[in-house]
Amino acid sequence: MSLLIQGGRIVTADADFIGDVLIDGETISALGPQVAPPADAEIIDAAGKFVFPGFIDPHVHIYLPFMGTFAKDTYESASRAALVGGTTTLIEMCCPARSDDPLEAFELWLGKGERSACDYTFHMGVSRFDGGAESAIREIANRGVASLKVFLAYKGAFGVDDGELFATLSLAKELGLIVTAHCENETLVAELQKRLLAEGKTGPEWHEPSRPPRVEAEGVHHLMTFAELTGAHVYCVHTSCGEALAAVQAAHLRGVNAWVETVIPYLVVDKSYAELPDFEGAKYVMSPPLRDVRQQPTLWNALRSRLISTVATDHAPFDFAGQKEMGRGDFTQIPNGIPSVENRVTLLYTHGVAAGRIDLATFVDAASTQAAKLFGLYPRKGAIAAGSDADVVVWDPDYRGRISAADQEMDVDYSAFEGWEIAGRAETVLVRGKVQVQGGKFTGELGHGQFLRREPTHF
Numbered sequence: 043m044s045l046l047i048q049g050g051r052i053v054t055a056d057a058d059f060i061g062d063v064l065i066d067g068e069t070i071s072a073l074g075p076q077v078a079p080p081a082d083a084e085i086i087d088a089a090g091k092f093v094f095p096g097f098i099d100p101h102v103h104i105y106l107p108f109m110g111t112f113a114k115d116t117y118e119s120a121s122r123a124a125l126v127g128g129t130t131t132l133i134e135m136c137c138p139a140r141s142d143d144p145l146e147a148f149e150l151w152l153g154k155g156e157r158s159a160c161d162y163t164f165h166m167g168v169s170r171f172d173g174g175a176e177s178a179i180r181e182i183a184n185r186g187v188a189s190l191k192v193f194l195a196y197k198g199a200f201g202v203d204d205g206e207l208f209a210t211l212s213l214a215k216e217l218g219l220i221v222t223a224h225c226e227n228e229t230l231v232a233e234l235q236k237r238l239l240a241e242g243k244t245g246p247e248w249h250e251p252s253r254p255p256r257v258e259a260e261g262v263h264h265l266m267t268f269a270e271l272t273g274a275h276v277y278c279v280h281t282s283c284g285e286a287l288a289a290v291q292a293a294h295l296r297g298v299n300a301w302v303e304t305v306i307p308y309l310v311v312d313k314s315y316a317e318l319p320d321f322e323g324a325k326y327v328m329s330p331p332l333r334d335v336r337q338q339p340t341l342w343n344a345l346r347s348r349l350i351s352t353v354a355t356d357h358a359p360f361d362f363a364g365q366k367e368m369g370r371g372d373f374t375q376i377p378n379g380i381p382s383v384e385n386r387v388t389l390l391y392t393h394g395v396a397a398g399r400i401d402l403a404t405f406v407d408a409a410s411t412q413a414a415k416l417f418g419l420y421p422r423k424g425a426i427a428a429g430s431d432a433d434v435v436v437w438d439p440d441y442r443g444r445i446s447a448a449d450q451e452m453d454v455d456y457s458a459f460e461g462w463e464i465a466g467r468a469e470t471v472l473v474r475g476k477v478q479v480q481g482g483k484f485t486g487e488l489g490h491g492q493f494l495r496r497e498p499t500h501f
């Protein structure tokens with residue numbers, strides 16, 4: 043079965059022209075200013091629309107036992123949400139507890155993906171490093187997982203100690219895996235939390251002061267030192283501030299192979315949201331925290347200059363009722379996370395492209411192509427090219443609407459962006475040639491998503 047996406051403005055990270063994309067089965071077979079389709083081809087008219095490669099969210103949590111509860115989404119809800127937002131590939135953090143068997147954990151997370159409507163893969167979390175963990179990492183890498191995740195935060199839960207960090211990075215270097223890392227100094231967090239609580243500062247507005255920019259920069263500096271001495275390639279997840287970016291820049295000057303991710307909440311919301319009255323601020327508690335609004339121009343500039351490679355979400359959905367509320371009277375007990383897998387691309391387009399902060403090429407690169415390149419998916423994903431998977435987003439730049447929890451696919455009882463106006467939306471979305479979204483609504487098939495095997499590339 044052939045399908046022709048006709049007459050759209052095809053925009054990738056390195057090309058921009060009006061033309062046609064021909065899809066045969068699951069792959070793109072031809073593209074150009076005019077492509078003659080086979081007689082029986084189905085036509086999608088893309089005149090006046092953008093045609094983008096499917097977007098990739100390289101940092102989400104779907105199954106996540108965390109802070110005494112579980113993240114709300116399943117692959118059914120999260121993949122539908124991702125798709126209506128234009129995201130066709132998810133990279134989930136597989137986050138075993140320290141006491142878990144890593145192979146069993148990997149199997150558990152893998153099984154959760156079976157009902158996914160979009161493609162997916164994992165960063166394998168390393169929360170303990172010993173002989174058993176080492177052989178598990180080797181096996182999981184052989185099974186197509188080309189990236190790891192470490193936490194330099196969350197004392198006693200996921201965090202690794204320095205010996206384990208050194209061993210993990212050394213093994214990653216040997217195997218060519220890239221190590222993604224949550225960078226905050228966990229001792230400083232614990233001490234600052236204790237001090238604030240002792241002073242009676244218990245509301246969500248105290249979350250940011252308990253993990254100020256210097257705490258994050260210290261975590262990044264720490265990771266950079268270990269990357270420098272092991273030669274491992276590292277990727278700082280959810281980078282929120284100029285202080286942390288400066289630590290990466292300093293490491294770049296020393297020859298460290300380091301890449302930077304920010305996440306959409308840092309670009310569009312700030313710490314004043316966590317100060318909202320009546321505990322509303324809890325909806326905006328994530329780690330590292332939302333920062334002073336003056337950090338936002340720094341982040342946009344770093345995105346434009348490409349010091350920031352990717353814009354992810356760190357989607358971590360917890361209901362306000364019953365979950366965020368666990369932290370009433372003690373901000374350290376508020377489950378961390380802001381649900382946004384559905385909103386990332388639309389918000390980046392609205393506040394980035396439409397607002398004139400970034401150009402279209404940067405938008406596609408940061409929301410799709412860079413993640414594909416860094417995580418061993420390119421050019422299968424992140425490209426519109428002959429031979430690439432036919433993951434395609436037909437984007438309507440003229441659409442205007444508002445975000446509301448009432449009509450979202452994410453299985454969570456609020457939206458951090460309630461009532462916000464959006465400019466543009468994913469109108470039609472294809473995953474490996476199959477139309478999964480039409481008219482901005484999910485019309486596709488759960489279970490169509492595939493686990494993506496990846497080869498190591500970071501030697």
Ligand code: URP
Binds near residue numbers: 224
């Ligand atoms: O607040 C956050 N970031 N929640 C999810 C877990 C993590 O740290 O990535």
Ligand code: ZN
Binds near residue numbers: 280330
């Ligand atoms: Zn994190």
Ligand code: ZN
Binds near residue numbers: 101102103135356
């Ligand atoms: Zn995360």
